[in-house]
Amino acid sequence: MSKRKRRLFAGPYMVWIIGFTVLPILMILYYAFTNADGSFTLSYLAGIGDPVHLKALLLSLRLAVECTVICLILSYPLAMILHGLNIKKQSFVVFIFVLPMWMNFMLRILAWQMLLANNGIINHLLNLLGLHSVRILNTPTAVVFGMVYDFLPFMILPIYNSMIRIRKDVIEAAKDLGANDRIVFFKIIVPMTMSGVISGITMVFVPALTSFVVSDLLGGGKVLLIGNVIEQSFMQGSEWNLGSGLSIVLMIFVIASMAFMNSHSKETEGTAVW
Amino acid sequence: MVKKSLSKIYMVLIFLFLYLPIAVLIVLSFNNSISRVHWGGFTLDWYRELFQSETIMSAFYTTLSITLISALVSTIIGTMAAIGISAMRKKGKAIMLGATNIPLLNADIVTGISLMLLFVRFTNLGMSTVLLAHITFNIPYVILNVMPKLNGLPQHTYEAALDLGATPAYAFYKIVWPDILPGVFSGFLMAMTMSLDDFSITYFTKGAGINTLSTMIYTQLRKGILPEMYALSTILFLIALLLLLLINYRSLEHPARHRKERK
Numbered sequence: 001m002s003k004r005k006r007r008l009f010a011g012p013y014m015v016w017i018i019g020f021t022v023l024p025i026l027m028i029l030y031y032a033f034t035n036a037d038g039s040f041t042l043s044y045l046a047g048i049g050d051p052v053h054l055k056a057l058l059l060s061l062r063l064a065v066e067c068t069v070i071c072l073i074l075s076y077p078l079a080m081i082l083h084g085l086n087i088k089k090q091s092f093v094v095f096i097f098v099l100p101m102w103m104n105f106m107l108r109i110l111a112w113q114m115l116l117a118n119n120g121i122i123n124h125l126l127n128l129l130g131l132h133s134v135r136i137l138n139t140p141t142a143v144v145f146g147m148v149y150d151f152l153p154f155m156i157l158p159i160y161n162s163m164i165r166i167r168k169d170v171i172e173a174a175k176d177l178g179a180n181d182r183i184v185f186f187k188i189i190v191p192m193t194m195s196g197v198i199s200g201i202t203m204v205f206v207p208a209l210t211s212f213v214v215s216d217l218l219g220g221g222k223v224l225l226i227g228n229v230i231e232q233s234f235m236q237g238s239e240w241n242l243g244s245g246l247s248i249v250l251m252i253f254v255i256a257s258m259a260f261m262n263s264h265s266k267e268t269e270g271t272a273v274w
Numbered sequence: 275m276v277k278k279s280l281s282k283i284y285m286v287l288i289f290l291f292l293y294l295p296i297a298v299l300i301v302l303s304f305n306n307s308i309s310r311v312h313w314g315g316f317t318l319d320w321y322r323e324l325f326q327s328e329t330i331m332s333a334f335y336t337t338l339s340i341t342l343i344s345a346l347v348s349t350i351i352g353t354m355a356a357i358g359i360s361a362m363r364k365k366g367k368a369i370m371l372g373a374t375n376i377p378l379l380n381a382d383i384v385t386g387i388s389l390m391l392l393f394v395r396f397t398n399l400g401m402s403t404v405l406l407a408h409i410t411f412n413i414p415y416v417i418l419n420v421m422p423k424l425n426g427l428p429q430h431t432y433e434a435a436l437d438l439g440a441t442p443a444y445a446f447y448k449i450v451w452p453d454i455l456p457g458v459f460s461g462f463l464m465a466m467t468m469s470l471d472d473f474s475i476t477y478f479t480k481g482a483g484i485n486t487l488s489t490m491i492y493t494q495l496r497k498g499i500l501p502e503m504y505a506l507s508t509i510l511f512l513i514a515l516l517l518l519l520l521i522n523y524r525s526l527e528h529p530a531r532h533r534k535e536r537k
Contacts, residue, residue, distance in 0.1 A: 006357060006361035009358035012355070013354065013370075017370075020392075077284060078288055084281070097292070101467050106491045110491075111298040149291065211383075247383070247387055
């Protein structure tokens, strides 16, 4: 079969992309830029300027940054430890981090709600140890906690994947040439895992910025993120145009953060999580 | 060594963090009390009642069919797409892979809303719209899993087979297929996992009449979760654990045998 004929196999997918990726985006653009009569307007896009919406967006950005930084700080040492274990079957490592996803994520977050509750298990344990109880439920801290829990695998796996690609002899060569552990870490390991770090950041930051369920469950309705505003404008009120306008603003932030990441990674190929 | 035990403790803490809520849910599924904070003794009642609850079972069947059908369809379309894309020139490849990244990287909430806006224009929301949405976000995972296998294929073996008189289909089946099969399989698994775990996109594209497990839990949040849900999730989790262990064990123990079987 010639290459030309083989290309035809992508045909159904092309149709699918046009129908279910491109068209929906055009629809959301249409709703965002027109009012009820169908005439052009920018007022829905400007809806982000409303103090409530702006506050939600800024809070989302803050929490997403916090979540991403914490995930990175937790994941990097873990990836190094896992790498040091020399597990032959790397798919086993992936397996450990993917397995929790088979328990419904909302139930898992709900379990955290029980664990973190003021009279929950964690506070009981803290009291037993003679420590003060923590009151974090229904605060932004709890939301960050839940997001870190939910998105941590998406940071660990790309970093781990990029780390196992570093060949041992490169590190040995550096050591032979007199580099100490610190230099090996900063001059070899960090630069060579940068692509993994960057794809990890993207995989965590975007979902954290746009999530609305975690804030619903752990924020107790007191933490309003931009995702919650958009969800409510579609599901509670029926302000579809406003919701679309805010979605476009959100998309601009998503695209901007991805462009930022892309400009900082030399090669994007092969940095997929799995 | 201090460093070694420190790293062990660190690893244990992270795994505890990941698996603690799961342990809580499993314990709750055996709790003979409707309360979430009190232990009322061990019981299997929730497991018994689970199979009698029509709402839960129907949500379970909906979830199962959406997961399986969407994973299957997206595996077929995605594998074909990967084969097609790998034969493309540089520019076409870049465009297609770029388009593949859109549902993968876009916010779930935006993907869900944009699909909903499209669907309500042409049809009523229901099971079929959820299916279409799931296939849409699953295909990229399949492509991501199959593409690397296709790229790693030896360039000329396939053409050699054709020169030696094999039909394209036969050459594909004998030469390309065995090498990409692990990718196709992991793509299928990935698609199933994503589909099973999805809430946001289902939430926006489902009609009023149907519920998956995720959306049902969401509506129960305010009234209180039925303990049967913990039982069902425990069963699902254990099945997944067993299946994945089995797959891992097989490929751990017999990598050599697998190679031989293919010949």
